[in-house]
Every structure is written in C-alpha cells, then in structure tokens.
Amino acid sequence: MSTAQVTIKDLARQLNISVSTVSRALRNAPxxxxxxxxAVLKLAAELSYEPNVMAQGLVxxxxxxxxxxVPAIHSNYFSDALSGMTEVANxxxxxxxxxxxxxxxxxxIRSIKKLLACHVDGLLISVSKDTKNTAEFEKVKQLxxxxxxxxxxxxxxxxxxxIVDEYEGAFKAVEHLIRKGCKRIAHLxxxxxxxxxxxxxxxxxxxxxxxxxxxxxxxxLRCNAFEEDALPAIKKxxxxxxxxxxxxxxxxxxxxxxxxxxxxxxxNVPGDIKVAGFNDDPVSxxxxxxxxxxxQPSYEVGKLAIGILIDAILKPESPEQTISLRTKLxxxxxxx
Amino acid sequence: MSTAQVTIKDLARQLNISVSTVSRALRNAPxxxxxxxxAVLKLAAELSYEPNVMAQGLVxxxxxxxxxxVPAIHSNYFSDALSGMTEVANxxxxxxxxxxxxxxxxxxIRSIKKLLACHVDGLLISVSKDTKNTAEFEKVKQLxxxxxxxxxxxxxxxxxxxIVDEYEGAFKAVEHLIRKGCKRIAHLxxxxxxxxxxxxxxxxxxxxxxxxxxxxxxxxLRCNAFEEDALPAIKKxxxxxxxxxxxxxxxxxxxxxxxxxxxxxxxNVPGDIKVAGFNDDPVSxxxxxxxxxxxQPSYEVGKLAIGILIDAILKPESPEQTISLRTKLxxxxxxx
DNA sequence: CTGTTAGCGCGTTCAC
DNA sequence: GTGAACGCGCTAACAG
Numbered sequence: 001m002s003t004a005q006v007t008i009k010d011l012a013r014q015l016n017i018s019v020s021t022v023s024r025a026l027r028n029a030p031x032x033x034x035x036x037x038x039a040v041l042k043l044a045a046e047l048s049y050e051p052n053v054m055a056q057g058l059v060x061x062x063x064x065x066x067x068x069x070v071p072a073i074h075s076n077y078f079s080d081a082l083s084g085m086t087e088v089a090n091x092x093x094x095x096x097x098x099x100x101x102x103x104x105x106x107x108x109i110r111s112i113k114k115l116l117a118c119h120v121d122g123l124l125i126s127v128s129k130d131t132k133n134t135a136e137f138e139k140v141k142q143l144x145x146x147x148x149x150x151x152x153x154x155x156x157x158x159x160x161x162x163i164v165d166e167y168e169g170a171f172k173a174v175e176h177l178i179r180k181g182c183k184r185i186a187h188l189x190x191x192x193x194x195x196x197x198x199x200x201x202x203x204x205x206x207x208x209x210x211x212x213x214x215x216x217x218x219x220x221l222r223c224n225a226f227e228e229d230a231l232p233a234i235k236k237x238x239x240x241x242x243x244x245x246x247x248x249x250x251x252x253x254x255x256x257x258x259x260x261x262x263x264x265x266x267x268n269v270p271g272d273i274k275v276a277g278f279n280d281d282p283v284s285x286x287x288x289x290x291x292x293x294x295x296q297p298s299y300e301v302g303k304l305a306i307g308i309l310i311d312a313i314l315k316p317e318s319p320e321q322t323i324s325l326r327t328k329l330x331x332x333x334x335x336x
Numbered sequence: 337m338s339t340a341q342v343t344i345k346d347l348a349r350q351l352n353i354s355v356s357t358v359s360r361a362l363r364n365a366p367x368x369x370x371x372x373x374x375a376v377l378k379l380a381a382e383l384s385y386e387p388n389v390m391a392q393g394l395v396x397x398x399x400x401x402x403x404x405x406v407p408a409i410h411s412n413y414f415s416d417a418l419s420g421m422t423e424v425a426n427x428x429x430x431x432x433x434x435x436x437x438x439x440x441x442x443x444x445i446r447s448i449k450k451l452l453a454c455h456v457d458g459l460l461i462s463v464s465k466d467t468k469n470t471a472e473f474e475k476v477k478q479l480x481x482x483x484x485x486x487x488x489x490x491x492x493x494x495x496x497x498x499i500v501d502e503y504e505g506a507f508k509a510v511e512h513l514i515r516k517g518c519k520r521i522a523h524l525x526x527x528x529x530x531x532x533x534x535x536x537x538x539x540x541x542x543x544x545x546x547x548x549x550x551x552x553x554x555x556x557l558r559c560n561a562f563e564e565d566a567l568p569a570i571k572k573x574x575x576x577x578x579x580x581x582x583x584x585x586x587x588x589x590x591x592x593x594x595x596x597x598x599x600x601x602x603x604n605v606p607g608d609i610k611v612a613g614f615n616d617d618p619v620s621x622x623x624x625x626x627x628x629x630x631x632q633p634s635y636e637v638g639k640l641a642i643g644i645l646i647d648a649i650l651k652p653e654s655p656e657q658t659i660s661l662r663t664k665l666x667x668x669x670x671x672x
Numbered sequence: 673c674t675g676t677t678a679g680c681g682c683g684t685t686c687a688c
Numbered sequence: 689g690t691g692a693a694c695g696c697g698c699t700a701a702c703a704g
C-alpha cells in the first residue's frame with residue numbers, strides 16, 4: 001500500500017540535517033560541504049529519491065512540461081513529428097503532454113485550457129483545419145507561455161513557426177508532371193481554411209503559369225477533410241471533358257483512392273493520367289503503380305519545433321522566428 | 337509579460353472573502369451560501385480562473401495525470417490505441433503524458449521514472465520487445481500507482497491487462513491458409529521475448545496440429561525487430577525445398593516486403609505461395625495482391641485499458657482483471 | 673455558513 | 689556551511 005515517495009524530509013531526518021541543506025545538496029548549490037553533499041546524494045540514490053515535480057513546479061513556476069496539440073495522433077505525419085519531439089524532450093528533461101483536437105476548433109480550445117491548467121511551460125500546436133480565431137492563442141501568449149506552431153499554422157497569429165515549404169513542394173510536383181508531358185493538370189485541393197491547402201494550391205498555380213499553361217477553375221476541386229470524402233471530387237475530376245492528363249493531389253491517401261478508382265474504370269495510370277501526391281505516406285511506395293509524391297521531413301519538424309520552444313522557455317526574450325524546411329520530390333511510377 | 341494566472345487568492349481579495357470560502361464555492365462543497373457561491377463562480381468565469389493542478393495535486397496527492405509508455409508512437413497500432421486513450425481521458429478529465437521506449441528496456445525504465453517523478457496517478461504500458469525484468473514494475477505497484485498493461489504484456493507481472501487474442505487470430509489465419517489448400521505453411525515469427533510472438537506462434541502450431549499437418553522447425557524463422565530485418569528470414573523461407581505453399585507472417589510489413597521480393601523473383605502470390613499477415617495495416621489493402629490479415633481492435637484496446645486504469649485509480653481495491661479482445665480475419669487476394 | 677490555521681514538497685531568503 | 693522561517697496555490701480540519 002502506497003509506500004509513499006521519499007521526500008527531502010525523509011532524507012533530512014535520516015541524516016540528522018535540515019531540509020534546506022538536503023535541498024542545497026540535491027541541486028548542487030555553491031555553498032555546501034562536499035562531505036555532507038556526498039552523504040545526501042548517496043542516501044538519495046539508495047532510497048531512489050525522485051524530486052516531486054509538482055512541488056518544484058509550484059515554487060519555481062516551471063513545470064518542465066510542454067503541451068502538444070495536434071489534429072490527430074494517428075496520421076503518419078503527426079505521429080512522426082511527435083516522435084521527434086519526444087526525443088528532444090528526453091534529452092532536455094522535459095515532459096510532453098499530448099492532446100488531440102480531432103480537427104475541431106472547439107476541442108482544440110478545450111485542450112489548450114487543460115494544458116494551461118497544468119501550467120505547461122510552453123505550447124506546441126498544429127492547428128485544426130477550421131481554426132480561425134486567434135483569441136485563445138493571444139491569451140496564452142499574454143500569460144507568458146511561449147507558443148510554437150508547426151506544420152499547420154495560423155497566418156494571423158505571430159509566434160515562432162516551423163513549417164515545410166509546401167509551396168515549393170507542390171511547385172516541384174506539378175513541374176514534374178508538366179515535364180512528363182501533362183498539359184491539362186487537375187488539382188484536388190484540401191480544406192479551405194488550412195494554410196497547407198493554400199500553399200500547395202499556389203505552388204500548383206505558379207507552376208502552371210511558369211510553363212504557360214492556363215489555370216482552369218473547373219480542374220480545381222476541393223475536399224473538406226484531409227482523410228476522407230475525396231472520392232466525389234475525384235469522380236468529378238475524371239468526368240470532366242476533355243479528361244485531364246495529370247492530377248496533383250493534396251495528399252497521398254486521396255491520390256491512392258483515385259488510382260484505385262481509375263483502375264476500376266479502366267483508366268491507365270500513368271498512361272492516360274499521371275498522378276502525384278503529397279506526404280510520402282508508406283502506402284505510396286506499395287501501391288501499383290507506386291506513387292510519385294512530395295516527402296515532408298516531419299520528424300525533423302518535430303525536433304526543430306520543440307527545440308525552438310525550449311529556447312524560448314529558457315530565454316523569454318529570444319526573438320520569434322519562422323523556419324521553413326524543404327521537401328523532397330520522390331519520383332515513382334505514377335508519373336512515368 | 338506574464339500576466340500571471342489568476343488564483344483563488346485574487347478572487348478572495350476582490351470579493352472580500354476568505355480563500356477557503358472561494359475554494360468551497362469552486363468545488364461546490366455542501367455548506368456554502370448559494371449567493372456567495374454564485375458571486376465566486378461569476379467572477380471566476382469573468383477572470384477565466386483555472387485551478388492550478390500542480391497545487392491541487394500537491395495537497396490531494398492526485399494529479400489527474402496518467403502516464404503512457406509505448407514502444408513507438410508512430411506505428412499504426414499504437415497511435416490508434418493512444419487515440420482511443422485520449423478520448424476517454426478527455427471524458428474523465430484526465431491528462432495524458434506519453435513516453436516512447438523505442439523498444440529499449442533501459443529507455444523504458446527511464447520513462448517510468450520520469451512519469452513517477454511527475455506523480456502520475458496511474459500507468460499504461462505496452463512493454464518493449466526486450467523487457468524481461470519486472471523489478472521496476474513491482475516498484476511502481478509498491479508506490480501504490482496502479483498499472484495496466486496493454487497489447488504487449490509481461491507474463492510474470494501481475495496487474496490488469498488488456499490484450500488481443502493473438503492466439504485465436506493466428507489460429508484463424510493459418511486455418512484459413514489450410515482450407516485454401518496449403519499443406520506446407522511457413523511462419524515468420526517475431527522477436528523471441530515478446531508475448532505476442534509466442535501467442536501467434538502457438539496459434540500457428542495448433543492450427544497445423546488440428547489439421548494433421550506436421551510442424552517443421554525449418555519452416556519457422558525469426559526476425560529480431562518488429563519493423564525491419566525481415567528480408568533475410570524471408571529469403572531463407574523461400575529458398576527452402578520443397579518450397580512452402582503458404583506463409584503466415586508476424587505482421588503486415590514483413591508480409592509486404594515478402595510479397596514484393598517474391599514478385600521480383602517471379603513467384604506468384606497467391607498462385608505459388610499464399611500469404612497472410614497480422615495487424616490490418618493500411619498498406620495491406622493497397623498492395624497487389626491485397627493482403628489477407630488479422631485485424632486487431634487497437635482503438636478499443638486503448639479505450640478499455642485506460643477505462644480499467646481509471647477504475648483502479650478511483651477504487652484502489654478493485655480486483656485486477658485481464659480482458660481479451662477478439663480479432664477479425666480480413667480475407668483478401670493474397671490467399672485467393 | 674464562514675474565517676482561521678495548518679500543511680502538501682520544495683526553493684529561497686536571512687540569520688547564525 | 690547550515691538551519692529556521694516563509695511562501696508557491698490549494699484543500700482540509702477546526703472553530704466560531
């Protein structure tokens with residue numbers, strides 16, 4: 001039954017010294033007798049003393065906890081980023097508290113409140129697809145809690161950001177389609193609000209422009225969620241006449257449903273239509289034809305984001321910065 | 337700059353009442369004047385007061401934080417389980433702290449220590465593939481911190497467990513191969529220590545036995561990690577003569593590398609060799625031929641595990657239990 | 673019904 | 689060098 005954690009008090013009693021001396025020994029303060037210090041450390045190790053983070057937090061106003069909010073933990077992209085964060089967090093002795101917004105702005109706000117109640121030292125967030133309001137984030141900032149946004153950011157909110165150069169990634173993908181001979185390239189765009197949707201769309205448009213191809217609104221379709229509901233839009237694209245000879249997709253999962261649908265309809269990929277996706281999801285290497293896609297360094301994004309955040313926590317006056325990581329075009333059979 | 341969180345003290349001062357009255361109002365204690373209570377609640381809402389969980393934790397000896405340790409956050413299986421946990425945690429107003437062991441027993445112990453230092457109310461864990469020692473877990477238990485193991489459990493350690501009936505899942509898969517005409521079925525087994533490896537192996541052996549097929553040691557190969565290094569073993573299996581006509585894999589990823597390798601070698605799947613995997617990873621629906629596999633209810637596992645843990649936290653004397661969830665055989669083209 | 677007191681585990685003065 | 693006293697934000701016991 002609850003052999004309660006050992007505290008500095010226990011150490012003090014057993015060594016017949018005061019708690020403040022123990023405290024000093026434990027966080028190697030300057031003025032302390034090396035002898036007593038060693039004695040304390042030895043006993044602490046024996047009893048496997050662990051400082052109570054809550055109590056430390058209460059007095060130091062620092063919890064060593066970092067809050068993380070992502071739209072969905074499952075999702076290759078985010079779980080890789082989280083993985084990168086845990087690595088750095090371990091190295092710096094920070095703890096991570098994860099929340100999931102499920103792409104819902106309301107849930108996102110509730111998560112942030114929960115994290116604030118836990119007095120996290122900082123906040124890492126990738127916003128949901130319909131987050132618009134910056135009010136909650138301003139509040140966090142006002143509380144003196146540094147925020148770093150990663151991947152999905154809020155243009156109207158000023159803070160450090162770690163993003164992927166989605167624009168360039170999209171541009172490269174579409175340029176590749178053009179060089180492979182596509183003249184009528186469609187685009188399945190993502191949810192309206194998401195920053196990533198806009199950036200990829202812009203890359204698509206600019207690539208067309210660079211090669212003198214017209215931007216045809218009828219060839220630009222939208223899906224409202226990142227993971228599903230792409231099929232209706234896909235059907236529309238395929239049905240348009242003249243048929244497109246290339247499609248650039250907002251992500252791999254929708255590209256894959258498209259490929260499967262087209263194969264069922266007897267359309268040859270890449271013969272009739274060439275296809276490019278985004279993310280380099282594991283499935284894109286496995287589907288036949290394998291999918292040309294844009295790889296994002298999600299693990300790196302996670303590591304960088306938490307690194308910047310920890311900097312900001314340790315040096316509150318450090319300037320806000322935006323880091324943009326480059327993507328890599330992975331060329332496979334769907335654009336052969 | 338740090339417009340510090342508002343505290344009950346602030347509320348008390350503004351209302352000219354004592355902090356204990358405020359405290360009572362906030363957690364609707366029995367004896368409190370409805371009028372003053374309303375006044376407190378109103379002001380609290382206006383100032384968007386949030387209780388400091390660290391302080392509450394310090395006095396109540398409860399943090400409302402649950403620690404979670406998994407081998408790898410990325411990994412479809414675990415991220416789904418984590419997703420299920422966050423849902424329940426939200427509902428019961430618990431916070432989750434995640435750690436990743438990277439399949440390393442040492443890292444796992446360090447994670448547990450960190451979580452204990454944060455005074456988590458309970459621990460959810462899926463052990464790494466080389467965790468053997470139960471000492472650390474016994475310590476956790478002695479501290480009065482309830483533990484629930486899920487998916488990958490430690491047979492020698494007594495605690496509540498939520499597992500998937502891997503044995504039955506493996507049995508069904510192998511039985512299916514047999515019914516499809518396979519007479520010489522190989523098995524790519526998982527790491528030696530992992531409980532899941534043993535369970536799936538047993539299902540394989542018993543299914544063979546039931547149908548009077550011999551168990552041939554030469555047809556049983558091992559891989560040392562869950563995610564890689566399967567290829568050498570796969571090559572060995574394929575090279576054995578007479579060649580097997582069916583293979584049951586420890587997981588989908590190794591099954592898929594095998595299919596790709598066999599296709600390169602001109603071996604027809606399912607014509608020459610039929611293949612079954614485990615997990616129902618998204619890729620298994622996409623590869624051609626699509627992969628017959630055993631689906632595990634990972635999201636449900638997560639939800640159940642945290643549910644049991646919260647029960648144990650709230651009622652420390654509740655009995656330990658082991659819940660086993662059933663798998664579902666997903667039949668696709670690789671066993672046609 | 674409400675205020676006072678004490679204490680959770682720890683860090684931080686300030687004397688000694 | 690070391691100990692005593694105080695406070696972080698909050699709950700709990702006891703008076704009134």
